Each structure stands twice: as structure tokens, then as C-alpha cells.
Amino acid sequence: MTAWERVCELDALVPDRGAAALIGGHQVALFRLSDTGEVHAVDHLDPFSQANVMARGLVGSRKGVPTVASPMHKQSFDLRTGKCLDDPEVSLQVWPARVTDGWVEIQVDARSSAA
Structure with missing residues (x-):
């Protein structure tokens, strides 16, 4: 089962800069793209x-793909x-994100947020 966890107000995220958050006991990097x-x-x-x-990574794009370095x-x-664009064998975990009523929400496994 999955659930959406409210993380922060959208306006708290500076476009093209990252912010760290603790979600379900896991450190996650959040990015709001300016374009x-x-x-x-x-x-x-x-x-x-x-x-x-x-x-703290640099937000950009490579061939139209939004990236963080x-x-x-x-x-x-x-x-x-x-997926790492420089080494396809390596990747970061990704969490679905959405904005609801001006709040950033991240989809998490309900079992991990219940701990």
C-alpha cells in the first residue's frame, strides 16, 4: 500500500536548487525546476x-533530460x-512527487511511514 506524505510548501523550494528532507526515515533530495x-x-x-x-548538486539538463550533477x-x-547518465549501471532511487493545494507531497510506502 502507498501513501502521500506532505513535505513542504511549494514556495519553500527555490527553483533549480535542491533541498533535503527526511521522508519515511530516508534522506531525499527535492528539486523544483524553473522551466x-x-x-x-x-x-x-x-x-x-x-x-x-x-x-547540493547542480540542476541542469542534457539533451532535454532534467538532471542533477x-x-x-x-x-x-x-x-x-x-539513472546515471555517465554510468548506466548506477542509479538513484526516485519517489513520485506531486503538488496538492500548494504543498509538495512524496509518495511513500505506507509500511515505512508507519514506523
Whole structure:
């Protein structure tokens, strides 16, 4: 079963800058894109450095794909799928995100949020 967890007001997210949030006991990086207004949520943990830094990454795009580049070693990740564009064997976990009544919500497994 899944549930939506309210995280923050949309206006609290600065466009094209990341913010970290604790969701269901997991650190997540949130991004609000300035060109589309979309909100994306991915792992905050950089799989290459094993540091929680992805919210500090550089937001951009590669061939029309919205990306975040790790601030540690600069690998770029597709914000929609989590796949690393520089090493397809590596990816970030992605959480569905939506905006409801001005609030950012992240879809979580109801079992993890019940703990």
C-alpha cells in the first residue's frame, strides 16, 4: 500500500536548487525546476561518494533530460528516472512527487511511514 506524505510548501523550494528532507526515515533530495515547475524527488545519498549531498548538486539538463550533477564527482543523474547518465549501471532511487493545494507531497510506502 502507498501513501502521500506532505513535505513542504511549494514556495519553500527555490527553483533549480535542491533541498533535503527526511521522508519515511530516508534522506531525499527535492528539486523544483524553473522551466517546467515540476518537482522531483531522488536519493540524497550520492552512490559514488556515499555522502548525503545530492540536494547540493547542480540542476541542469542534457539533451532535454532534467538532471542533477553530484557536487562530489560531477556524475549527472536523470531526475525523472534516477539513472546515471555517465554510468548506466548506477542509479538513484526516485519517489513520485506531486503538488496538492500548494504543498509538495512524496509518495511513500505506507509500511515505512508507519514506523
